[in-house]
Amino acid sequence: MSFRLPEFYLSYPARLNPNLQRAREHTKQWARRMEMIDVPQQGKEIWTEADLDRDDYALLCAYTHPDCDGDELDLVTDWYVWVFYFDDHFVELYKRDPDLTAAREHLDRLRAFMPVEGEITEEPTNPVEAGLADLWRRTVPSMSVDWRRRFAESTKALLDESLWELHNISEGRLSNPIEYIEMRRKVGGAPWSANLVEHAVGVEVPAELAGTRPLEVLRDTFSDAVHLRNDLFSYEREVTDEGELSNGVLVFEKFLGVDTQEAAETVNDLLTSRMHQFEHTAITEIPRLLDEHGVDPAGRFAVLGYAKGLQDWQSGGHEWHMASGRYPEGGGSTAVLGGPTGLGTAGAYIAKSLASTAPQRLRSFSHVPYQAVGPVRRPRLEVPFELRLCPHLDEAREHAVDWSREMGMFAEVQPVWDEEAVRFNDLPLCAAGLDPDASLEELDLASHWLVWGTYGDDLYPQRYGHARDITGAKAQNERLKQVMTDSGEPGIVPVNMMERGLADLWRRTTAPMNARERASLRDAVNVMIDSWVWELDNQALNHIPDPVDYVEMRRATFGSDMTMSLARFSHGDVVPPELYETRAVQNLENSAIDCATLLNDVFSYRKEIEFEGEVHNAVLVVRNFLGCDQDRAFEIVHELFDARMSQFQHVIEVELPALYEERQVSPEAREALNEHAEELQDWLAGILNWHEKVARYRDEEPRHNAPMSGLRAFYAPSTPWDPVLG
Numbered sequence: 214m215s216f217r218l219p220e221f222y223l224s225y226p227a228r229l230n231p232n233l234q235r236a237r238e239h240t241k242q243w244a245r246r247m248e249m250i251d252v253p254q255q256g257k258e259i260w261t262e263a264d265l266d267r268d269d270y271a272l273l274c275a276y277t278h279p280d281c282d283g284d285e286l287d288l289v290t291d292w293y294v295w296v297f298y299f300d301d302h303f304v305e306l307y308k309r310d311p312d313l314t315a316a317r318e319h320l321d322r323l324r325a326f327m328p329v330e331g332e333i334t335e336e337p338t339n340p341v342e343a344g345l346a347d348l349w350r351r352t353v354p355s356m357s358v359d360w361r362r363r364f365a366e367s368t369k370a371l372l373d374e375s376l377w378e379l380h381n382i383s384e385g386r387l388s389n390p391i392e393y394i395e396m397r398r399k400v401g402g403a404p405w406s407a408n409l410v411e412h413a414v415g416v417e418v419p420a421e422l423a424g425t426r427p428l429e430v431l432r433d434t435f436s437d438a439v440h441l442r443n444d445l446f447s448y449e450r451e452v453t454d455e456g457e458l459s460n461g462v463l464v465f466e467k468f469l470g471v472d473t474q475e476a477a478e479t480v481n482d483l484l485t486s487r488m489h490q491f492e493h494t495a496i497t498e499i500p501r502l503l504d505e506h507g508v509d510p511a512g513r514f515a516v517l518g519y520a521k522g523l524q525d526w527q528s529g530g531h532e533w534h535m536a537s538g539r540y541p542e543g544g545g546s547t548a549v550l551g552g553p554t555g556l557g558t559a560g561a562y563i564a565k566s567l568a569s570t571a572p573q574r575l576r577s578f579s580h581v582p583y584q585a586v587g588p589v590r591r592p593r594l595e596v597p598f599e600l601r602l603c604p605h606l607d608e609a610r611e612h613a614v615d616w617s618r619e620m621g622m623f624a625e626v627q628p629v630w631d632e633e634a635v636r637f638n639d640l641p642l643c644a645a646g647l648d649p650d651a652s653l654e655e656l657d658l659a660s661h662w663l664v665w666g667t668y669g670d671d672l673y674p675q676r677y678g679h680a681r682d683i684t685g686a687k688a689q690n691e692r693l694k695q696v697m698t699d700s701g702e703p704g705i706v707p708v709n710m711m712e713r714g715l716a717d718l719w720r721r722t723t724a725p726m727n728a729r730e731r732a733s734l735r736d737a738v739n740v741m742i743d744s745w746v747w748e749l750d751n752q753a754l755n756h757i758p759d760p761v762d763y764v765e766m767r768r769a770t771f772g773s774d775m776t777m778s779l780a781r782f783s784h785g786d787v788v789p790p791e792l793y794e795t796r797a798v799q800n801l802e803n804s805a806i807d808c809a810t811l812l813n814d815v816f817s818y819r820k821e822i823e824f825e826g827e828v829h830n831a832v833l834v835v836r837n838f839l840g841c842d843q844d845r846a847f848e849i850v851h852e853l854f855d856a857r858m859s860q861f862q863h864v865i866e867v868e869l870p871a872l873y874e875e876r877q878v879s880p881e882a883r884e885a886l887n888e889h890a891e892e893l894q895d896w897l898a899g900i901l902n903w904h905e906k907v908a909r910y911r912d913e914e915p916r917h918n919a920p921m922s923g924l925r926a927f928y929a930p931s932t933p934w935d936p937v938l939g
Contacts, residue, residue, distance in 0.1 A: 215453075216462075216474040218445060219481035222488055222570045225524050227532035228279035232286045236271040239287045240294050247344045249298045254339060257305045260298060267538035270294050276529030277406075278413045278522075288351055289413050295344040296371070296402060302341055303375050304455060311383045313376070317875065320372050327368055329361045356412060359420040364408045371402040377796055378459045384867070386458070389856035391807060392800070393464045394437060394761055401443065403436030410522040416515035422506060426743070427498040428516070430762070434491035435523045437761060439530055441484040445477055446540040468852065479839070483760065485570050486838065488527065489577075490759040495520050576837055577757045582826030586843065588912045589819050592851035594812050596858070596901045598894040601649035602642075609641040609656045616661050620714045622668065629672045639907050640664050646899020658721055665714040666741075666772060672711065673745045674752065674825070681753045683746065690742050697735045699728060722779075730782050737775035744769035748829055757828045757837045764807065770829070771813075773806040780892065784885040792882065797868035804861040805893045809900050811854040815847065816910040861897075865890050 230236075241262070244250050250260045274290040281289065307316040325335040326345040333350065337343035353361050377396050381388060388396065398404055411417055422428055444451075444461035451457035461483075466476035499520065503513050534540055603609075617623065617635050630638075644651075644659035651659060677686040693715055695704040701720045707713040715738075723731050744766055751758055758766065768774075781793055792798060814831040821827035831853075836846040869890065873883050904910060 215448065216477045219478050221442070221481065221531060222485040223528060223531060224488070224492070225528045227276050227528040228525070230275035230279045230281065230286055232281075232283040233271055233275040235283050236275060236286045236290045237269070240271055240290045241265060243287075243291050243347075244294050244298070247295075247340050247347065249294070249340045249344065252340070254302060255306055259302050259305055259340075265294070268297065269533075269537055270297060272536060273530070273533040276532045277526040278410075279525055279529065281413045281415075285413055285415075288348075289409060291344075292348055292352075292409060295341070295348060296405070298344065299341050299372070300375075302339075308379060308382060308455070311379055313379060313383065316376060316379055320376065323372055324369060327365045329358060329365050352412065357417060357420070359423070360408070360411060360417050363423065364405070367402075367405040367408050370399040371405045373399075373796075378457070380868075380871075381458050382456065386863075387467055388459070388464060389853070389860060390464055390468055391764055391853065391857060392804075392860055393459070393461060395803070396796075397440045397444075397459065397461070398433065398436045401436065401440040403439040404432055406439065406526065407432045407435055407523060410526060411515075411519055414518045414522040416518045418515055418519050419508060419512045422502065422508070422512070422516065425502060426747070427494055427502045430494045430498070431491060431520060431523060433761075433765075434487045434494065434759075435527065437487040438484050438491065438527060441480050441487070442531060442534065445480060445484075446534045448473075448477070450540065468856070469849075482573065482838070485573060486759045487761065489570075489574050490762055491523070491527075495524075576840075577759075578755055580755060580757055580828055580833070580837070582755070582828075583824070584822060586819050586823045590844070590847070591815055591818075592847055594815060594851065594854055594901065596808075596812075596897045597862075598898040600646060600898040600902050601895065602899075602902075603645040603649050603651050603656050605651070605653040605656045606641055606645040608653055609644065609660050610636070610639070612657050613641050613660045613664055616657070616717075617664055617668075620665075620710050620717065622710045622714075625710055627676070629675055630668055635664065637907075638664075638667060638909050639903075640667060642906060643899060643903035646902045647896050649895060649899070658718070661714070662718055662722075665711070665718060668714075669711055669742070670745065670770075673749060678749050678752050683749055683753065686746050686749055690739075690746065693742055694735075694739060697731075697738060699731060726782065730778075733778045733782075734775060737772070737778045740769050740774045741772040751828055755828065757834060760834055760838050763829070763831065763834045764810075767810045767814075767829070767831070768803070768806050771806060771810050773802070777802050780889060784889065787879075787885045788882045792872075792876065792878065792886070795872055795876075797864055797872040798886065800860065800868060801864040801890060801893070804857045804864065805897060807857045808854055808861065808897055811850055811857070812901060812904060815850060815854070816904040818847075819912060820910055861893075 241250075244260075244265060245262075250262050250265050253259070270293045271286075271290045274286055274293055278286060278289055303316070303319075306312075307319070319341075322335070322338075323342065323345060326333055326337070326342055327349050333346050335342075335346075337346050353364075356364070377399075380386075418428060441461050448460055448462045451460050452463050461480045462473065462476050465471070465479045466473055469476065469479065471479070499516060502508075503516060508516070614632055614635050617630070618632070622628070622635075623631055640663035641656065641660040644656055644663055648655065648659055673686060677683065677689075689711065692705055692712060696707065696712055696715045697719050698704045701723055703712070703716040703719075705712070707716050723734065726734070747766055748770060750756075781788070811831055818830055818832050821830050822833060827833075831850050832843070832846045835841070835849050836843060839846070839849070841849070869886060872878065878886075
């Protein structure tokens with residue numbers, strides 16, 4: 214073996230369902246009936262009966278679902294037999310000798326066997342199709358349409374994203390860490406497992422809560438921990454035997470330039486961090502969510518039962534990895550970690566686990582704010598796109614000052630900015646680079662969004678953060694949400710700069726929009742302002758975020774949802790909505806967003822850490838997570854920036870053309886998406902130029918940095934036709 218398994222974080226004992234033997238017997242009969250064992254496919258052996266016995270998926274399900282009855286355990290076990298069979302079937306038929314066309318045809322047919330409503334009409338032609346059809350009929354009748362839709366979507370994601378792995382193998386391409394975590398959630402299927410937990414526990418998360426941040430964090434942290442654990446156990450099998458590139462140990466080994474053992478320890482640290490985040494969310498955010506939504510006792514029972522089910526899965530999944538013959542790294546015994554084994558020793562191991570990982574948990578809450586970091590050596594960040602500036606810049610600068618005054622910015626009782634600050638931050642310069650072809654009217658609108666967002670991003674920590682007034686910040690957010698009405702006129706009487714500014718911007722921006730576009734923009738603005746409260750929560754707890762949570766929430770604080778919504782509207786109905794949800798377009802947008810946020814964090818590091826006492830900065834997050842010094846943290850953030858920039862270019866050069874051919878995209882839609890990519894190139898060049906030219910981040914300007922207490926610069930859309938990140 215290439216490395217020794219690290220010491221895993223476990224905080225909850227695994228328990229075994231008493232119906233294990235029944236499930237073993239049932240699922241073997243079922244797999245044989247579906248022709249999954251001892252029946253070659255296209256001349257290739259997938260499973261023998263010995264393979265099924267060795268892997269013991271009934272043991273997995275008995276550990277991960279310890280409380281369900283015999284019938285439910287039979288059903289859940291059949292699902293896991295199917296999903297593992299699908300994976301091995303896909304490896305043998307489409308991965309070992311990559312065949313993208315046949316793989317796509319195989320995956321496309323599977324959609325027909327999981328209708329959200331109505332009956333299955335297709336006839337199965339292989340064990341994967343037969344198993345899915347049988348399971349779907351046995352599973353969905355007892356669940357709501359909302360759950361069926363969520364389960365169908367997570368199943369489709371699990372199936373479709375197998376192509377991502379296949380594309381990478383075909384190209385010999387290793388993903389970067391951010392891309393890997395995002396895509397592994399879908400490929401690995403843990404979100405699918407999370408949906409199945411609801412069925413096994415006999416509850417459904419209330420539909421109105423399923424899409425909220427706390428529930429999404431529970432699902433995503435659960436998923437990441439499941440996948441990272443699996444990567445540690447499956448490294449030899451996947452990397453050595455199957456030639457797999459989608460393994461977290463390999464990704465970190467190559468990205469950090471370390472040996473396999475150190476990479477494995479880093480993956481385990483990230484696994485621990487994700488589990489800490491799960492617990493933090495369950496304990497602090499879930500109860501507050503239930504109270505804020507006025508959830509009734511039945512709904513509370515469902516959410517808490519779901520959270521407990523996910524916790525059971527983590528502990529049971531680990532125990533199965535240790536015992537299953539599928540992963541020889543586990544040694545088939547929990548004794549691999551050393552120490553006592555047998556009845557009564559689980560509590561001792563958990564106590565040891567909690568103690569050994571306590572320093573990592575405490576480190577995230579023990580940052581000393583306002584540390585003197587001194588003049589920093591920023592790495593040179595390269596944006597390989599030509600900078601162009603809008604010719605109306607000088608006029609827009611004066612108009613931005615006039616607009617700020619008109620909105621009452623300078624007349625606030627406790628002003629955050631004065632006229633000098635508006636000029637000092639020079640947000641029209643940013644807008645002029647983001648949309649170089651804008652008219653004066655469009656450039657003004659872009660500049661005013663930037664002023665409003667950056668002002669708000671500075672105001673929230675100063676007005677609500679220092680006073681730990683989370684309630685006040687949420688109340689302000691609720692008023693801002695009431696400003697954004699379908700009629701365009703605010704639903705409240707605006708009483709401050711934030712409300713007056715948003716009312717004016719909303720009216721001007723949404724005038725040409727239809728109802729769907731307005732709703733999408735409203736949701737995107739809500740995500741952004743709610744993320745400001747997330748930052749205030751962390752500030753109040755002096756909590757440096759988990760690395761994955763930070764990257765994903767940083768996009769929200771950056772207003773990326775709003776930016777991308779407006780960018781899509783600019784292309785009208787030329788691009789079918791489903792294309793925006795494809796892996797290629799998501800990768801295009803997210804890699805560009807991450808480049809911008811990482812760039813901003815590099816430039817704003819001293820301003821935020823030394824002058825503002827911030828905890829939201831990628832360099833600080835890396836320092837905290839890896840326990841490295843400041844210079845090494847800058848190097849890693851620089852390498853992440855370069856990796857995301859390379860991915861952005863890879864999408865343009867490889868993934869978009871492949872998407873066009875695969876989906877037979879119309880010439881008009883191709884042109885629109887290519888324009889979208891070119892606009893994002895302008896966007897990145899404009900952002901870098903603004904950071905280099907504006908005085909906001911210069912070491913010699915601490916007098917402007919210290920009192921402003923801003924979290925970071927905000928970029929917003931210029932018009933419904935121009936993509937400008939927020």
